[in-house]
Amino acid sequence: MHLLVLTPQFPYPPHQGTTLRNYNLLKGLAERHVIDLFSMLAPGDKPERGPVPELVRHLVTAEQPARTMGRRLRDLVTSSKPDMALRLWDENAFAALLAHVLDNPPEIIQVEGIEMAPYVLAMKDTGLQLPRLIYDAHNAETLLQRRAFQADLRRPSRWVAAAYSAVQTAKLDRYERRLLAAVDGVAAVSVDDEQVLQRMAPGLRTTVVTNGVDLEAYNPAGLYANLYQHAGANLLFTGKMDFRPNVDGVLWFANQVLPRLRATELNPHFWIVGRNPHKRLDALRNRLDVTVTGAVPDIQPYIAHADLYVVPLLAGGGTRLKILEAMAMARPIVSTRLGADGFPVTDGEELALADSAEDFAARCASLLRNRAGASEMGERGRAFVEAHYSWERIIPKMEELY
Incomplete structure (x- = not known):
C-alpha cells in the first residue's frame, strides 16, 4: 500500500521514545509498503543523513515552529485548543503537506502522535476527499495530563503547575475526542490506553x-x-529530560529515595542520562551522589554497566520504551507501578515494583545486596522482551488497521 506517515520529529537518529517508535515502525513498514514521510525538523536535524531517505519514496520536511513563552501564555487564555495541538502547527508546513497530498494521493495517512493531528484535521476542514486515516496514539493524552494534574495537586509547591494541567486536561479532552471521531482506526500502545480511548x-x-x-x-x-x-552502586535512569514526568520522577528519587540508600553501606550514585535536561534539574548538579549527563552518543554502555535501572515515575501514560531497553540489556529494574503500567509483568519476576519512597529504597537495596537474584531477574526480563516486544512481532499489528 501507499502510506503517508506524519511524524512530529525526524525519526533518525532514534534517540528517545517518539523517534525510536517512529523509526522502527518506518523501517518495518517499508519492507512491504511504499512510504512517503512528512516530518517536522528540530534544530540540527540532518534529514539527508542516515537511512531514512532510502526507506521512503518521497520525503517532505518543515522546520518546527518557534513558540515563545509569551505566545504560549496567550494561547493558554485565548485558544480553545490544547498546547499539544498548537506546538507544531505552521501554515507554510500545512501548505507543503497539502500540495504533496494533491500531487501524490496516498491510500493511508498515518498520524504519529497528537501533535500532528492539526494537519489532518485541517485537511478535512478543506473538504478534500481523504483516504483512510490511522492515528497512532503514543499516549492517551487526556489521561496523561490528568495524572500530571493529580500528581501536582498533592504538592503545594506544584499548585501553579496543577492549575495549568487542569486547563490543559479540559482542552485535551475535547480535542482528543474530536480527533478520535475523525479517524478510521487507532493504534494504542497498551491495553489500558486502548480502553481509555474506546x-x-x-x-x-x-x-x-x-x-x-x-x-x-x-x-x-x-x-x-x-x-x-x-x-x-550505580543506579541509572534514562529518558528525555525536559519531559515533565521524567523530571518529576528523578527529582523524587534523588530527594526521597536516594537519601535512604545513602544511609546504607551501598554507597549509591544516581545517573540521569538523557538529552535536554530541564532547569529544574540544576539543583542536582552540585550533589556528589548525582550525575546529570545531558545527551550522550549511546545509552547502551550506561545500561550495560548499571547495577540497577530505576523507573521512579509518578505520572505519565502509555508504555515506557526505557523499560524495554533495560530489560533487553538484562538489567534488574525497580519501577513504580505507574512506570510499568501497560506491561503484563509480575512483581519480583521481570522487575520489582514499589510506590512509596521507603518501599522503593528497600527494593533497590535488596537487589543491590543480592547480585545473583538481580542477575536472574535481568535474564527473565530479557526473555520477556524476546517473547513479546521485538518489532518483527509488532509491525503486523499496525498493518491490521490498514
Whole structure:
C-alpha cells in the first residue's frame, strides 16, 4: 500500500521514545509498503543523513515552529485548543503537506502522535476527499495530563503547575475526542490506553500496537565501555529530560529515595542520562551522589554497566520504551507501578515494583545486596522482551488497521 506517515520529529537518529517508535515502525513498514514521510525538523536535524531517505519514496520536511513563552501564555487564555495541538502547527508546513497530498494521493495517512493531528484535521476542514486515516496514539493524552494534574495537586509547591494541567486536561479532552471521531482506526500502545480511548469514542476501531525494542541493538552480550567512575552502586535512569514526568520522577528519587540508600553501606550514585535536561534539574548538579549527563552518543554502555535501572515515575501514560531497553540489556529494574503500567509483568519476576519512597529504597537495596537474584531477574526480563516486544512481532499489528 501507499502510506503517508506524519511524524512530529525526524525519526533518525532514534534517540528517545517518539523517534525510536517512529523509526522502527518506518523501517518495518517499508519492507512491504511504499512510504512517503512528512516530518517536522528540530534544530540540527540532518534529514539527508542516515537511512531514512532510502526507506521512503518521497520525503517532505518543515522546520518546527518557534513558540515563545509569551505566545504560549496567550494561547493558554485565548485558544480553545490544547498546547499539544498548537506546538507544531505552521501554515507554510500545512501548505507543503497539502500540495504533496494533491500531487501524490496516498491510500493511508498515518498520524504519529497528537501533535500532528492539526494537519489532518485541517485537511478535512478543506473538504478534500481523504483516504483512510490511522492515528497512532503514543499516549492517551487526556489521561496523561490528568495524572500530571493529580500528581501536582498533592504538592503545594506544584499548585501553579496543577492549575495549568487542569486547563490543559479540559482542552485535551475535547480535542482528543474530536480527533478520535475523525479517524478510521487507532493504534494504542497498551491495553489500558486502548480502553481509555474506546470510552472516549465508543465504536472506535482500535488495536494495540505496543512499543518495541531492537533486540540486536540492545544486546547484553555486546562489548560496552564502562563509563562509570564511581566505585559503589550505580543506579541509572534514562529518558528525555525536559519531559515533565521524567523530571518529576528523578527529582523524587534523588530527594526521597536516594537519601535512604545513602544511609546504607551501598554507597549509591544516581545517573540521569538523557538529552535536554530541564532547569529544574540544576539543583542536582552540585550533589556528589548525582550525575546529570545531558545527551550522550549511546545509552547502551550506561545500561550495560548499571547495577540497577530505576523507573521512579509518578505520572505519565502509555508504555515506557526505557523499560524495554533495560530489560533487553538484562538489567534488574525497580519501577513504580505507574512506570510499568501497560506491561503484563509480575512483581519480583521481570522487575520489582514499589510506590512509596521507603518501599522503593528497600527494593533497590535488596537487589543491590543480592547480585545473583538481580542477575536472574535481568535474564527473565530479557526473555520477556524476546517473547513479546521485538518489532518483527509488532509491525503486523499496525498493518491490521490498514
